[in-house]
Amino acid sequence: MEQWEPLLRKYGVEVVFEPFKSPELHELLSRPGHVRRKARLAARDFRRRARLLRSVGDYDLIYIYNEAALLGPPVFERLIRRAGVPIVYDFDDAIFLPYTYVSPASGYLRLLKFPLKTRAICRLAAHVIVGNSYLADYARQVNESVSVIPSTIDTVKYTVAGQGSHSGPPVIGWTGSYSTYQYLDGLRGTLQELARREPFKLRVVGSGDYRMKGVEVESVRWNPRTEVEDLRPIDIGIMPLPDDRWTRGKCGMKALQYMALGIPAVCSPVGTNRSIIEDGHNGFFAGDEDEWIDRLTRLLHSPTLRKQMGLAGRETVEAKYSAEVQVPHLHHVFNSVLSSADATAKLPVSRQSITP
Numbered sequence: 001m002e003q004w005e006p007l008l009r010k011y012g013v014e015v016v017f018e019p020f021k022s023p024e025l026h027e028l029l030s031r032p033g034h035v036r037r038k039a040r041l042a043a044r045d046f047r048r049r050a051r052l053l054r055s056v057g058d059y060d061l062i063y064i065y066n067e068a069a070l071l072g073p074p075v076f077e078r079l080i081r082r083a084g085v086p087i088v089y090d091f092d093d094a095i096f097l098p099y100t101y102v103s104p105a106s107g108y109l110r111l112l113k114f115p116l117k118t119r120a121i122c123r124l125a126a127h128v129i130v131g132n133s134y135l136a137d138y139a140r141q142v143n144e145s146v147s148v149i150p151s152t153i154d155t156v157k158y159t160v161a162g163q164g165s166h167s168g169p170p171v172i173g174w175t176g177s178y179s180t181y182q183y184l185d186g187l188r189g190t191l192q193e194l195a196r197r198e199p200f201k202l203r204v205v206g207s208g209d210y211r212m213k214g215v216e217v218e219s220v221r222w223n224p225r226t227e228v229e230d231l232r233p234i235d236i237g238i239m240p241l242p243d244d245r246w247t248r249g250k251c252g253m254k255a256l257q258y259m260a261l262g263i264p265a266v267c268s269p270v271g272t273n274r275s276i277i278e279d280g281h282n283g284f285f286a287g288d289e290d291e292w293i294d295r296l297t298r299l300l301h302s303p304t305l306r307k308q309m310g311l312a313g314r315e316t317v318e319a320k321y322s323a324e325v326q327v328p329h330l331h332h333v334f335n336s337v338l339s340s341a342d343a344t345a346k347l348p349v350s351r352q353s354i355t356p
Contacts, residue, residue, distance in 0.1 A: 001063065003154050007327040013334065016059075018052055020045055020070055031207065032178065042070060049076060056083050061334060063088045064125075066095060067117060074120045081124045086341045088333060089121050092131030092151060094249025096138060126337045129330070131251035132272040149329055150272070151251040153260040155322045157228060160262035160314055166233055169199040170300050173234030173263070175222065175254060178207040187240040190289045191215050197293075198300050205230050231261055235306055236299045239267040240292075252276045255283065256321050259313030264306050266295045276321070282312035 005015045021029070025041040028034055049069055053076065056062065062085050068076035080087060096118035119142055122128050128139040128146045139146045172191070174184050184204070191202060192214045203218045204210040205227070210219045220230050231237075237258030241247040252272040258265040259276075265283040267273045277283040284295040299306050319325070 001065065003152065003323050004327050004330060007323055008331060011331045013331065015063075020049055020068065022048075045070070053079055053083075056080055056085055059085060061086050061088060061338060063090065064121065065090045066093075067121065073114050074117050074124065077121050077124050086126040086337050087121075087124055088127050088129060088337055089125035090129040090149075091118065091135065092249075092251045094135065094138075094246050097246055097249075126340065127333050129333060132249070132275070134248045134271060147329065147333055149326050149333075150321055151253045151256060152321055152323045152326045153256050153317050155260060155318055155324065158257065158260035158317075160311070161232070169201055169216075170235040170306075171201045171203050171218075171233055172236045172238060172296065172300075173203040173205070173231065173258075174238050175205040175227075175231060175257065177222070181206065181210065183240050183242070184210075186242065187238065187292065188212055190292045193289070194293050194296055198297060200296075200300055203234055228261070231257060231263070234258070234261075234263050236296060237263045237265045238296075239265060239273065240286075241268040241270040241273070243268070243270045247271055256317055259283065259310070260317045260321075262307075262310035262314045264299055264309035265313060266292070266299070276316065278312075278316075282309060282316045284309075 001015065001017070005017075008015060019026075022041060022045055025038065025045060028038055028041065046069060056079075062080050064077065064087055067074070068080070077087065096115055098115050118138075122139045122141075122143045125143060126145065128143050129149050130136045130139055130146065131148070131151050133148060136146050136148050176184065191212060194200070195215045201216045201218055202212065203220065205220045205222050208219070208221060211217055223230070237254065239252075239254040239258075241250065247268075248271040250271050250273075252267075252275075255265045255267050255273060255276050259282065265277065266286050267277055267283060269277075269279075269285040269287055273285075277285060279285045284299075286292040286295045299309070
């Protein structure tokens with residue numbers, strides 16, 4: 001929504017952001033441990049969210065991303081619905097699954113997460129937005145008003161500039177959070193074998209120090225202010241995933257980030273990746289170790305192939321996955337919701353955004 005807000009403003013939509021998580025809690029949640037401190041901060045944010053309900057009737061529409069509160073049943077969502085304000089609900093992961101699928105490292109959260117919450121919010125919503133068809137199939141079990149709006153990239157911020165201009169060996173890159181390191185770890189043996197055959201550096205943009213024996217690793221702590229520049233040194237972007245119920249709900253953001261920067265992407269043929277990648281044209285699929293080594297070796301050996309595939313990926317993002325292309329669809333959803341709620345409404349004005 002932060003990416004879409006400037007474009008929505010051109011349609012006369014006013015957005016007010018009210019995230020559940022304070023900046024302090026948001027930063028802390030990316031680290032393992034600190035359970036007591038996380039609990040104190042979450043309790044404080046629950047109180048702040050409760051106070052916000054007093055003014056919920058001042059707004060025309062409530063946009064909720066994932067959930068109105070980090071933990072617990074959909075209490076706030078029910079209170080918003082009771083206030084008579086229509087809800088547009090947006091989720092882009094399979095958050096309806098048990099929490100062990102999401103983050104096996106945070107087992108204590110299983111006791112406080114409510115997988116059925118997603119289904120309940122889908123029922124409460126006037127309209128549901130999801131990132132892919134797998135998620136849409138789930139939402140349509142309880143709500144007929146469902147739209148697929150894929151993850152998008154700000155193509156003004158993400159540009160093709162300076163790719164491959166660094167000295168030294170080619171750079172294979174990966175970006176993700178602490179909870180998704182498990183997917184990069186799944187490629188550990190493959191990258192170690194590749195390092196015995198080919199010179200390359202592995203750049204990991206994540207939550208802290210990352211090491212891989214036998215592979216030269218450059219670990220960069222993720223920072224929203226420098227994310228684009230931190231990704232630019234990458235020559236080949238990778239997105240390894242197992243094929244399971246959780247990963248089928250993923251919406252391909254890593255691949256889209258690489259492609260928007262003109263970086264060729266090598267991805268597992270899982271979930272939305274199958275829709276984004278045209279194998280051999282705007283990226284490569286790799287399903288097993290032999291395919292990973294083959295695709296990565298071909299790109300390591302050929303700067304020309306990297307450039308051609310990277311530019312084809314950029315064209316794909318501009319045509320289908322840019323904010324400019326998708327925001328009109330979002331505006332149409334807002335308009336249809338408000339038209340249903342009030343037949344006299346001529347112009348949708350969304351003034352409230354509640355995000356986790």
